[in-house]
Amino acid sequence: xxxxxxxxxxxxxxxxxxxxxxxxxxxxxxxxxxxxxxxxxxxxxxxxxxxxxxxxxxxxxxxxxxxxxxxxxxxxxxxxxxxxxxxxxxxxxxxxxxxxxxxxxxxxxxxxxxxxxxxxxxxxxxxxxxxxxxxxxxxxxxxxxxxxxxxxxxxxxxxxxxxxxxxxxxxxxxxxxxxxxxxxxxxxxxxxxxxxxxxxxxxxxxxxxxxxxxxxxxxxxxxxxxxxxxxxxxxxxxxxxxxxxxxxxxxxxxxxxxxxxxxxxxxxxxxxxxxxxxxxxxxxxxxxxxxxxxxxxxxxxxxxxxxxxxxxxxxxxxxxxxxxxxxxxxxxxxxxxxxxxxxxxxxxxxxxxxxxxxxxxxxxxxxxxxxxxxxxxxxxxxxxxxxxxxxxxxxxxxxxxxxxxxxxxxxxxxxxxxxxxxxxxxxxx
Numbered sequence: 551x552x553x554x555x556x557x558x559x560x561x562x563x564x565x566x567x568x569x570x571x572x573x574x575x576x577x578x579x580x581x582x583x584x585x586x587x588x589x590x591x592x593x594x595x596x597x598x599x600x601x602x603x604x605x606x607x608x609x610x611x612x613x614x615x616x617x618x619x620x621x622x623x624x625x626x627x628x629x630x631x632x633x634x635x636x637x638x639x640x641x642x643x644x645x646x647x648x649x650x651x652x653x654x655x656x657x658x659x660x661x662x663x664x665x666x667x668x669x670x671x672x673x674x675x676x677x678x679x680x681x682x683x684x685x686x687x688x689x690x691x692x693x694x695x696x697x698x699x700x701x702x703x704x705x706x707x708x709x710x711x712x713x714x715x716x717x718x719x720x721x722x723x724x725x726x727x728x729x730x731x732x733x734x735x736x737x738x739x740x741x742x743x744x745x746x747x748x749x750x751x752x753x754x755x756x757x758x759x760x761x762x763x764x765x766x767x768x769x770x771x772x773x774x775x776x777x778x779x780x781x782x783x784x785x786x787x788x789x790x791x792x793x794x795x796x797x798x799x800x801x802x803x804x805x806x807x808x809x810x811x812x813x814x815x816x817x818x819x820x821x822x823x824x825x826x827x828x829x830x831x832x833x834x835x836x837x838x839x840x841x842x843x844x845x846x847x848x849x850x851x852x853x854x855x856x857x858x859x860x861x862x863x864x865x866x867x868x869x870x871x872x873x874x875x876x877x878x879x880x881x882x883x884x885x886x887x888x889x890x891x892x893x894x895x896x897x898x899x900x901x902x903x904x905x906x907x908x909x910x911x912x913x914x915x916x917x918x919x920x921x922x923x924x925x926x927x928x929x930x931x932x933x934x935x936x937x938x939x940x941x942x943x944x945x946x947x948x949x950x951x952x953x954x955x956x957x958x959x960x961x962x963x964x965x966x967x968x969x970x971x972x973x974x975x976x977x978x979x
Contacts, residue, residue: 554776554780555777556769557769557773557776557777557778560781561778561781561784561785562781562784562785565748565782565785566785574789579793579797579800580796584800602621603644604622604644605624605643605644605645606626606627606638606641606643606647607626607627608626608627608628608629608634608646608649609647609649611649613654613683613684614649614684622644631648634646634648644664645665646662647661647662647663647676654687654691655688657684726838726925727926728898730843730924730925731893731921731922731925731926732922734924735889735890735919735921735922736890737851738850738854738917738921739890741786742855742917742918743886745782745783745786746861747862750863750866752778752782753866753959754866754872754875757866757959758870758871771952771959771960772956774955775860775863775951776948779863783855786851787848787851790851846920846924846933847921853913853937853941854918857914857917860948860950860951860952862882864950864951864958865878865882867954867955867959868966868971868974869966870962877967878971885914886914889916889919890918892909892915892918892919892922893918893919893922896919897919897923901923901926902923906919907932910923910928911932913943913944913946916936916939916940917940954971957974957977958971
């Protein structure tokens with residue numbers, strides 16, 4: 551056991567002393583928040599300084615009308631469509647909107663002409679606006695007055711509460727829980743690739759420099775593999791902790807800058823649409839049990855990394871160059887990719903459905919998928935079972951990788967394929 555700790559210490563110190571580690575640890579949490587804050591500032595300035603865009607409207611229908619807004623000014627034009635298009639191309643206006651003679655039952659032929667393709671949000675807003683006016687027209691035809699139409703328009707917001715078995719309730723929000731799951735799942739997804747690849751490259755470098763032959767003379771290959779995997783994991787934990795602290799400090803400082811409103815994000819816009827205030831969203835965020843989330847995240851971060859780190863170490867021991875490792879990378883990467891795609895396809899649509907449940911139980915996919923589900927109130931027994939299976943999966947991959955590592959780490963110039971790996975795995979000590 552003492553030799554394993556020596557390998558862990560060697561891996562940890564050799565990496566944290568590198569200039570690249572120091573630069574990444576300090577610059578990443580400074581650069582990325584700076585980019586986000588800069589983009590928010592640019593967005594605010596562009597919205598404040600942006601002039602009204604002119605949209606020419608050739609409207610042949612009396613069912614549809616358009617009102618000027620802060621962003622767009624609607625200018626009526628007349629004449630045939632071809633003449634309107636020719637006149638528009640010679641102008642400096644933003645777009646030409648053509649509304650033919652339509653009926654509420656068959657609104658076909660509405661066209662939007664622009665010199666450059668507009669964003670999807672603009673097109674959806676036009677579609678919703680026109681659809682709303684046609685719906686009102688249908689209701690008017692049915693004999694409803696304007697006052698009755700106004701009474702029919704009702705905004706509905708359903709408050710979401712998490713209710714415990716003891717009867718305690720806590721306000722929640724599907725958007726917040728989805729964002730929490732996406733962020734934590736994405737972090738594990740990134741770290742599995744980043745630190746797993748570090749383990750593989752470290753093994754390949756030591757094997758190529760033949761340093762490993764000196765080390766294995768005093769340390770068993772299996773112990774060496776464990777030390778390397780755990781050593782890199784400790785580097786990741788330290789780096790991640792520093793990132794959290796620095797990002798928090800940067801965000802606090804940025805929030806104190808006059809004229810910079812960090813609430814100008816999609817989340818704030820979403821809260822205004824749903825009817826929530828910023829305080830409601832902040833209250834939901836503050837109400838999250840962050841200690842519990844941090845513990846579960848740390849467990850799945852470590853468990854997922856250790857599971858995949860052993861496999862990456864086995865691949866590194868079997869090859870002589872990173873190029874040779876490509877043929878063995880896809881089977882390792884595939885479950886990681888599947889679990890990340892599963893967040894959007896299954897978890898955020900139906901977090902307690904059968905696909906979401908099984909993906910959060912299988913050790914190769916549970917680190918990412920369970921973090922995606924965790925904000926939706928996963929039962930304690932499911933989390934416990936998933937953790938136990940992940941520990942079992944790590945023990946299995948460690949044993950599997952160790953049998954390959956003990957042979958491959960001393961092999962040079964051997965053309966390796968899956969048949970050779972199976973042969974190494976079956977070899978007796």
